[in-house]
Structures are given as C-alpha cells and as structure tokens.
C-alpha cells in the first residue's frame with residue numbers, strides 16, 4: 066500500500082466499470098437512451114464526485130455488447146478493452162456511438178456469457194481503494210450457460226463457465242476461494258426485467274443491485290445515478 | 301428485488317428500493333401495522349440458497365459469514381439496549397431478519413426537516429442540536445462502541461411542527477465497532493472528510509497504526525469537525541496542500557477555525573481535532589461546555605492585521621482558504637415521501653440526558669399470519685423501558 070509518511074492528497078481511488086449492453090433488436094426503443102447515458106456517464110460521475118469534494122485517481126470503462134450465440138455467432142459479442150479516461154474517451158464514444166440494436170432472434174439472449182466475460186475482465190489490482198462495477202442492461206432472459214446451441218458457435222469464447230453454479234462460484238462471496246473479483250471492490254448493477262436469471266442473481270449473489278424494468282415496458286429508462294451511487298458513496 | 305407494494309418480512313414497501321445515499325445497501329420506506337419504517341436491504345452477506353447443490357465447503361463458509369454478521373449486529377444491539385437512557389436519538393434497529401438469501405434491517409422512519417443552513421439557527425437551537433448529537437455519541441462511547449461513520453449525512457435533523465427545536469437523530473450504525481477492535485483496513489467504513497488522522501493512516505496501510513489505536517477518540521475527531529460545520533455551515537479550513545482535514549492535522553498544520561466562533565468552542569474544536577487520539581477530550585467535556593448556550597454564539601470577527609482574508613465573504617460562511625466545496629453537504633435535506641412520521645419526541649428533552657426509549661430496540665410481536673418461507677428473525681434483545689413508563693407517555697408528557 067502507500068509508503069509510510071505519505072499522507073498528503075487523497076487516497077488513490079481506482080474505478081473500473083464494465084457495461085454489458087444487450088444490442089439485440091428488441092432493445093431498439095431503449096438503446097438510444099442507454100447509449101446517451103453511457104456517453105454522458107463520465108461527465109455526470111465527475112460532477113458528482115466534484116460536488117462531494119472527492120476524486121477518482123484512475124477511471125476505466127469497458128463495454129461488452131452482446132446478442133445471441135445461438136442465433137448468429139459472428140456478432141454475438143463485440144467488446145472494447147478497458148479504456149482509460151479521459152485519454153481514450155474518443156475510442157469509447159466511437160464504439161458506443163456505433164452500437165445498433167439488431168438481430169438476436171427470439172429471447173433469450175447471451176447475457177450470461179457477457180456477464181462471465183465481465184467478471185473475468187482485467188480489473189485494476191493496484192491503488193489504495195478500488196471500485197469494480199459491472200452494469201447489465203437488458204430487456205430479456207438469458208440462455209442457460211452451457212446450452213449446446215450457444216457453445217457450438219465458432220465464436221464462443223473459451224473459458225466461459227458451463228453452468229450457473231460455476232458462474233456463481235466465480236462471483237463468489239466474502240471468503241470464497243473461487244471468487245475472481247476483489248470482494249471489497251465489486252458491485253453488480255442490473256437493469257433487467259424481473260425474470261430468470263436476473264431475479265435469482267440479485268437474490269442469491271452478494272453485492273448485486275437489481276433495478277427491475279417494468280414488465281411489458283422493456284428497459285424504458287434508467288438513472289445513471291444508481292450506478293454513480295455505487296461509486297460516490299464509498300469512502 | 302422487491303418493489304413498491306411488495307412485502308418483505310411483513311413490511312409493505314411504500315417506495316421502490318433505491319441505493320441513494322449509500323454504496324452498501326438498498327433501502328425503502330415501508331409500513332407495518334400502521335407504522336412507518338425505514339428498511340435496509342444488505343448487499344452482503346448472503347445466505348446459501350435452500351436446497352442448493354452448492355458444495356458443503358461453500359455452504360459452511362457462507363454460513364460462517366452470516367453468523368459473524370449477525371453476531372456483530374447483535375453485539376452492538378445488545379450493548380445499546382443495556383442503557384437506554386438518552387437513547388431516544390439513536391435510531392436503532394427494531395428488526396433484523398433474512399428472507400430468502402437476503403438480510404434486512406428495519407428502523408423507525410425519521411421524518412426530517414431539511415436543514416440546509418444549520419449555521420442560521422440561533423445559539424440556543426444550535427446548542428440543543430449539538431447536545432442531542434453529543435448525548436447520542438456519549439451513550440455509544442459509554443458502552444465502548446465507536447460509531448465509525450460520524451458525518452452530517454448520518455445525522456437526520458428533525459423538527460416537529462410547533463417545536464422550535466431541532467433534534468439530531470443519529471443513524472447508520474453499520475460501520476460501528478467496539479473500541480479498539482475495528483474491521484480490517486480494506487473494509488472499515490468511514491469518510492475521508494471526517495475521518496481522524498489515525499483512521500486515514502490505518503486505511504492507507506500504515507503499519508504504525510494498529511487496530512487498538514482506533515478508539516472512540518476517532519469519533520471525537522469527526523464530532524469536532526461536525527460542530528464546526530453546524531456552527532458555521534462549513535468545515536474548518538486548512539492549507540490547500542491537503543485535501544482532507546485529517547491530512548493537515550497529521551502534517552502538524554493547525555486547522556483554521558472560523559474566527560467568528562467564540563473562545564470556548566474554538567478551544568473545544570481544536571482539542572477534539574488534536575492529532576493524538578489521547579489528547580482529545582471525551583464527549584462529557586463537550587456536553588459540559590454546551591450547558592452554556594452562549595458558547596454557540598458567532599461574533600463578528602475583528603479584522604486582524606495579518607489575516608483579513610480569513611473573514612468569511614458575504615453569502616458564504618466558510619473561511620477563505622477552505623477547500624471545502626460549497627455543495628459538499630447538499631445532502632442534508634428532508635427525506636422523500638409524505639407525512640406519517642412515527643418518530644419520537646422532538647423536544648429538547650434529550651439535552652437533559654433523559655430522552656425516552658421511543659426509538660430504541662423494539663421487537664415486533666410475532667405475527668402468526670406471516671408467511672414463513674425461509675425467513676428467520678434474529679431476536680434482538682428485548683426493549684428496555686427505563687422508569688417503567690411507556691415511551692409514548694413520556695413523549696406526550698410535555
């Protein structure tokens with residue numbers, strides 16, 4: 066940690082955020098909002114932190130856009146690396162700007178694969194305090210992990226857990242040996258309908274917050290503030 | 301997750317759960333038997349799912365976590381229930397239970413007035429506000445409990461219509477710990493603005509600060525800063541090189557106390573924010589000083605030769621040089637929602653150290669009709685009723 070005697074300045078606070086965004090056809094009416102929010106996110110976060118007199122030493126964002134491996138393998142996942150802000154803001158803006166709601170076939174979609182990729186992302190390990198937030202935007206249920214129609218896709222990523230139990234073990238709990246992420250840092254924020262698997266995840270997984278979209282309305286609106294609260298109110 | 305209209309643990313949610321104001325919970329207002337409550341959904345720990353095939357080791361570890369969580373909450377609750385005198389302004393849990401995999405905690409709902417400008421209160425009102433706050437903290441310290449997250453956000457300022465007085469209701473005991481036995485460095489709660497020097501160093505991994513150094517004196521540091529805030533509307537100033545008061549103090553720099561504060565409170569705030577925990581007075585000394593409400597008077601500062609800039613500018617109560625942002629405490633405000641408070645007496649009774657047990661641990665009677673699906677209620681210690689009078693009666697006494 067910090068070397069002895071160095072007490073000036075704030076704690077070094079690293080914030081990493083992975084946004085998993087469902088970009089299948091049904092998201093068409095709401096993707097515009099999600100994109101707009103993603104693009105405005107950084108400014109909003111900055112102004113809230115500023116109001117509170119606090120600072121983020123290092124902010125990185127990563128986007129995982131997903132559709133459906135079982136429907137069309139080639140565009141089932143599109144993702145960025147962790148992008149460092151503000152240096153790589155243009156890359157982020159460009160990627161998000163080009164997302165289009167398209168394809169996916171019928172519900173369910175490959176949301177759990179996106180979540181698995183997010184959990185296994187290359188999270189920051191340094192600095193004094195970390196906050197690692199996964200945000201899921203979807204209007205649909207998800208294919209069960211390990212379903213043959215998905216795993217057969219030639220683009221299916223290696224090392225994706227083959228069952229929900231396995232994924233749950235990767236998420237872990239306070240003293241689990243199998244958790245992939247830093248327990249003190251991680252949060253999961255779900256903007257998803259109140260259906261399987263999202264309901265179970267928010268009930269059974271630690272550090273998960275579910276803001277259910279209203280039935281029949283898809284993902285009509287959400288507040289960036291719910292994500293920002295997970296960052297601005299720690300320490 | 302539940303929504304408005306749903307029931308959890310027999311409480312019907314009146315609002316959609318939100319994470320506003322906290323990173324470690326979701327909360328909502330709720331109603332049961334005609335009373336309103338504040339209900340908090342913990343993000344962790346989680347109980348293992350019933351009948352899950354999860355392996356035995358995982359189950360065991362998860363249950364261990366849960367036991368520690370319950371034990372920590374129970375031990376604080378038990379300590380608090382042993383002496384309820386003056387406990388009326390500590391907003392304590394009335395219920396702690398799990399439903400399914402999730403823990404919930406319930407306190408009474410506090411209707412708050414928005415007090416955007418505490419500094420505009422009169423001296424007597426300020427003294428009463430500070431005394432109710434100090435009494436609550438003293439009560440905690442008397443039983444060796446450190447609040448652990450003292451800051452204006454965790455004080456709900458309450459004013460009942462018809463009463464001229466503001467009362468400080470202390471909330472959020474989730475970061476509380478027994479003096480000298482704080483949580484680990486990575487998980488201890490607290491706030492950088494109000495944190496004491498030893499707390500900052502502990503968090504930063506300074507091995508010269510050990511758990512036993514984090515005592516009730518860390519609360520006293522925060523309380524000193526809060527007094528300055530309630531008197532003037534701002535934190536003490538300090539050199540721009542430092543972002544937080546504790547850092548300035550650690551470096552041996554004196555905090556700049558607003559020159560309008562009188563000598564008694566200036567000395568008090570300075571002593572309470574001393575670098576060495578052992579040099580800080582205890583809350584009793586603060587309470588003694590506050591007996592004389594004049595100590596809360598603000599005087600117009602005499603222009604001093606060397607520091608005319610220290611005079612607060614018009615429209616701003618903060619001394620020049622303070623780096624505290626104007627909106628820093630914008631969250632001191634009323635809570636959302638309509639009327640229907642279930643709160644206790646708002647009289648300055650608390651200032652006499654005899655506030656009622658109105659808000660203290662009251663267990664709910666068992667409800668035979670309640671669905672019992674995998675919900676377990678953790679028995680909180682029974683309510684203590686000092687003097688054998690009902691809290692309601694005492695509240696109505698005046």
Ligand SMILES: Nc1ncnc2c1ncn2[C@@H]1O[C@H](COP(=O)(O)OP(=O)(O)OP(=O)(O)O)[C@@H](O)[C@H]1O
Nearest residue numbers: 298321322323324325338407408409410471472635
């Ligand atoms: N009894 C209550 N009545 C009304 N509102 C309350 C009550 N308790 C808490 N609140 C409101 O809910 C918010 C969150 O509560 P609390 O501080 O307990 O949560 P927290 O997540 O533990 O916060 P922190 O980040 O400080 O640890 C508070 O800021 C306050 O506005």
Ligand SMILES: [Mg+2]
Nearest residue numbers: 322453454472
């Ligand atoms: Mg709080």
